[in-house]
Amino acid sequence: MSDCQREALRQKALAEIELLDTAPEREFDALVRSAQRLLSTGMSSMSLVNDDRLWFKARCGLDYPAIPRNQTFCTTVFEAEEALVVPDATLDPRFADAPFVTGYPYVRYYAGVPIRLSHSDGSQVTIGTLCVLDRSPREPVAAELDALSELACVAEALVDARAAAVRATRAAEDHRIANELLERERRLLKQAERMAEIGSWRYDLASKKTSWSDGVFAIHELPVSGGVPNDEILAFFAEPDRHTFIEQVKVTLATGAPLQIDAELTTAKGNRRRVRCSCEVELSKGRPVALIGMLQDVTARHELESRLLRLARxxxxxxxxxxxxxxxxxxxxxxxxxxxxxxxxxxxxxxxxxxxxxxxxxxxxxxxxxxxxxxxxxxxxxxxxxxxxxxxxxxxxxxxxxxxxxxxxxxxxxxxxxxxxxxxxxxxxxxxxxxxxxxxxxxxxxxxxxxxxxxxxxxxxxxxxxxxxxxxxxxxxxxxxxx
Missing domain, CATH: 3.30.70.270 (Reverse transcriptase/Diguanylate cyclase domain)
Known part of the structure; x- marks a missing residue:
């Protein structure tokens, strides 16, 4: 992976966890204090590397919240993606002339390890460092670096937990928005059903049970609370339309060809209506599992067409x-x-x-x-x-x-x-x-x-x-x- 690709991946990861420029958090502050006490140094920090700056999520002994990204110990750590120990910065040509060595806070000793963020595919990207600093030179001790690495693992766990929480929050918000959208569409569908005097139905071939939308209940003049009268549905249709519908459904099941017919229907209150019935096969894994269709009250349209036809004739x-x-x-x-x-x-x-x-x-x-x-x-x-x-x-x-x-x-x-x-x-x-x-x-x-x-x-x-x-x-x- 090129440096540009790695940098783009790092910035994307930082944006996704939403950790940059957030308020201090007790867990991260405690982690930095533990590193300072464990290694007996004057300063410690947990930093995140942005495009042009090093931002401290937590710090001890440092007065500023961020510093320029160039010519810092931590920049070397995340670019190399490995631990760095500098016993005496004044003797290291990479850092001897750096402002933070020649001036405040007069850093001499530095030890830092990378903090990585894990992706769902198992890959990792370095997003920052956990480090300790001191104004006096000192010889590195392997055990101290190991301890710092272990604390970095805790930092990574905190970041991963933060990332998981952010993802969960986003998912919850997406779910809320999706539910709101679904509810809005459901209300719009109900309005459309009422305006068009139309409804949808589904007949499950395995259970032999039918489900209706509110629009179908309205056409039959039945309360939704009463449920679908599964054993009496066809009784609402007058002959010969009932027989025609049954025969056409058989053809649809045998051939897969959709059907649409107009039929006479008598509602639960005894009112006669002209309805338009459509039906097609619902497939699952290539096999028919249900019949689905629409039912529309076309009584007014039929009467108008009949009147116009009578007038024309x-x-x-x-x-x-x-x-x-x-x-x-x-x-x-x-x-x-x-x-x-x-x-x-x-x-x-x-x-x-x-x-x-x-x-x-x-x-x-x-x-x-x-x-x-x-x-x-x-x-x-x-x-x-x-x-x-x-x-x-x-x-x-x-x-x-x-x-x-x-x-x-x-x-x-x-x-x-x-x-x-x-x-x-x-x-x-x-x-x-x-x-x-x-x-x-x-x-x-x-x-x-x-x-x-x-x-x-x-x-x-x-x-x-x-x-x-x-x-x-x-x-x-x-x-x-x-x-």
Whole structure:
């Protein structure tokens, strides 16, 4: 190790033990006094070597707390990292001209040993010295140097204990800070759970026990103090969502693929909620040990999305489905036919005399007519029929496959009668009837555009022939004129 590396290591060690420039301590003072009495010298000290000075942690017979690092006995000790004995400094060329020899305190005799700090890896670094000094020369005695070395061992033990205490204090402080940070994060997590209406859960595969965060208890409307109802957890989920969740969990365990599903949940207080469930496998040493996941209350979001979806699919005036929803349902029915076979019909309905009512009685009366038409469609249509307003005074109905042509005819006649509507406004009377065009899916080749084109052609054929009647595409007029 180079001198620069050794010096850097020494300064780092001194900084870590936090001993420089500390107040006097009884243990170190007693050690220095013991060295002075044991070796019968006028002075003694325990010094630490800083960048540019020699600082005395403890001293006897010396008036100053620190001296410059250069040209000192102790500097030679820690640089050589071995004991030093100087019988008569005036005869030693290294120190004869030193200020502390030629001037106060007129040192003649010096004996010093290094003080080392041990590292956790077993290595040591010299951080200072334990020494005795006297104003009279004397011959060194081996036993005295041995005694000084033994006292240095005590000094090292004190320094090591100090270092251990500093490390323990730092560790305790780090632990305190970590606990504070953990507690802060826990509070933030709880706030986030409350704000996002979300919670976390963990299912231990070995114990078959589940743990919940506070957020999951809140979603289930259960007190945290009551613990997790392990045997009843799945009972909170409604079918078929419960079965779907169980099957998806099996897939996750088998493949490791995470899952996320939305499900209906009934809380402990009987309130229905829409929740989003996520789940993934927790591994330990490559083996699954638990299932972990999140549970989020998405009821408000689901209701908002449902309302927006209804608005997007519903005609605002009549509250019937709109053209976009009609086309979606029609495409779905056609898709079912391609898979399952069968046949269904589409009724295209156009009001006769509607423009005249708008012109004569006003748009408010026209709107009232449209609402009455919607009411009659809802009243007349059987279960499984799908009525919609396509726009203006044009309506449509998808008739399910369970309805035959023979069964459809009287239903269309009833519809024509119910759509013969009279309205009065300001002493004036208006009347509308309806013409109906019928087309069958098989005739149209199960193609939406063709099916609607055929229904439209049948509708205008009925209008040309006799308004207020119905006609099936490709056939003669069906249905009687209303009234």
């Amino acid at each position: 519903t005609d605002d005036l009549t509250q019937l489905s709109n053209r976009a929803e009609f086309n979606r349902v029609l495409d779905a029915r056609l898709g079912d036919l391609r898979n399952d076979g069968g046949e269904f019909a589409v009724l295209l309905i156009d009001l006769d005399g509607f423009k005249e009512i708008n012109d004569a009685l006003g748009h408010a009366s026209g709107d009232e007519i449209l609402r009455k038409v919607a009411d009659q469609l809802r009243k007349t249509c059987r279960e499984g029929w799908f009525p919609a307003r396509l726009g203006g005074d044009e309506f449509a109905v998808v008739v399910p496959t369970c309805t035959s042509a023979a069964d459809l005819a009287p239903q269309v006649d009833r519809l024509l009668r119910n759509l013969d509507i009279v309205i009065s406004e300001g002493g004036r009377i208006g009347r509308v009837t309806a013409s109906v065009g019928i087309a069958w899916s098989r005739e149209a080749g199960e193609d939406r555009a063709t099916l609607l084109h055929q229904a439209d052609a049948a509708l205008y054929a009925a209008k040309r022939s006799l308004k207020g009647t119905a006609r099936t595409y490709g056939k003669v007029r069906t249905g009687k004129r209303a009234g």
